Amino acid sequence: MKLKGIIFDIRRFSTNDGPGIRTTVFFKGCPLNCGWCHNPEGRSREIQKATRINRIGESEFRIEEEIGKEMSANEVMKEVLSDAIVYEESRGGVTFSGGEPLEQHEFLIELLKISKENNLHTALDTTGFTSPEILENVIELTDLFLYDIKLMNDEEHIKHTGVTNKGILENLEHILQKKKDVIIRFPVVPEVTDSGKNIQQIKEFIAKHNGSLKEIHLLPFHNIADHKYIKLNAVNGMKDIVSLKEKDLLPLKEDFESAGIKVKISG
Numbered sequence: 001m002k003l004k005g006i007i008f009d010i011r012r013f014s015t016n017d018g019p020g021i022r023t024t025v026f027f028k029g030c031p032l033n034c035g036w037c038h039n040p041e042g043r044s045r046e047i048q049k050a051t052r053i054n055r056i057g058e059s060e061f062r063i064e065e066e067i068g069k070e071m072s073a074n075e076v077m078k079e080v081l082s083d084a085i086v087y088e089e090s091r092g093g094v095t096f097s098g099g100e101p102l103e104q105h106e107f108l109i110e111l112l113k114i115s116k117e118n119n120l121h122t123a124l125d126t127t128g129f130t131s132p133e134i135l136e137n138v139i140e141l142t143d144l145f146l147y148d149i150k151l152m153n154d155e156e157h158i159k160h161t162g163v164t165n166k167g168i169l170e171n172l173e174h175i176l177q178k179k180k181d182v183i184i185r186f187p188v189v190p191e192v193t194d195s196g197k198n199i200q201q202i203k204e205f206i207a208k209h210n211g212s213l214k215e216i217h218l219l220p221f222h223n224i225a226d227h228k229y230i231k232l233n234a235v236n237g238m239k240d241i242v243s244l245k246e247k248d249l250l251p252l253k254e255d256f257e258s259a260g261i262k263v264k265i266s267g
């Protein structure tokens with residue numbers, strides 16, 4: 001039987017998930033439970049029922065929908081490859097994101113293999129929360145890792161994401177030893193990840209790796225996902241926290257730049 005995966009979105013013409021113009025494939029399922037999650041529809045591995053509420057004037061319309069779709073690797077790659085010419089001209093490619101794509105690692109590997117057979121640049125947007133064995137199987141097929149660093153202190157990491165960061169940091173070290181390209185993604189969440197101590201520890205981690213970590217993307221906390229929580233009938237524990245604007249992150253950008261790393265504020 002051909003392998004199938006559960007995908008909740010395929011976004012074409014993406015410019016925030018790696019170099020050039022890309023298609024980003026979003027996998028369902030994530031082992032973390034971050035309070036600030038912008039993609040709550042990516043957390044559960046299962047296809048979910050959701051209710052979209054549309055209002056026109058005084059009237060309210062409820063539309064039942066499913067989040068997630070079972071797809072074969074060929075079905076996913078047919079959509080991805082339909083923009084092959086765009087990737088070639090923009091030096092883009094395909095990015096696998098989620099959720100956590102490594103939760104469906106066999107399906108991911110199949111997609112990575114087909115991507116490489118078609119000479120696509122591959123990026124993996126990952127929490128890094130996986131076993132060394134699974135990671136080993138994707139390293140050679142991945143050109144660029146978009147790797148989350150949230151909290152350096154393990155107790156804090158467990159408190160805010162539900163899992164330890166030990167394996168995450170060890171896996172990152174391993175990827176760097178293999179000399180793969182890595183961009184760190186750092187979600188800047190007020191009163192959670194933005195403490196001076198956490199930022200200092202991230203800077204020290206970057207400095208320890210002697211130039212192999214060249215770029216960091218700062219992801220400002222925002223609350224635009226609230227409608228997704230409502231749709232899923234889920235609790236958004238941070239709905240009262242004010243979204244950050246790009247200008248709020250400029251001092252932090254300068255701080256990281258002074259440590260000799262390229263910084264981008266991402267959407």
Ligand code: SF4
Nearest residue numbers: 030032033034037099
């Ligand atoms: S790792 Fe990403 S997808 Fe998973 S819960 Fe955290 S923010 Fe959401």
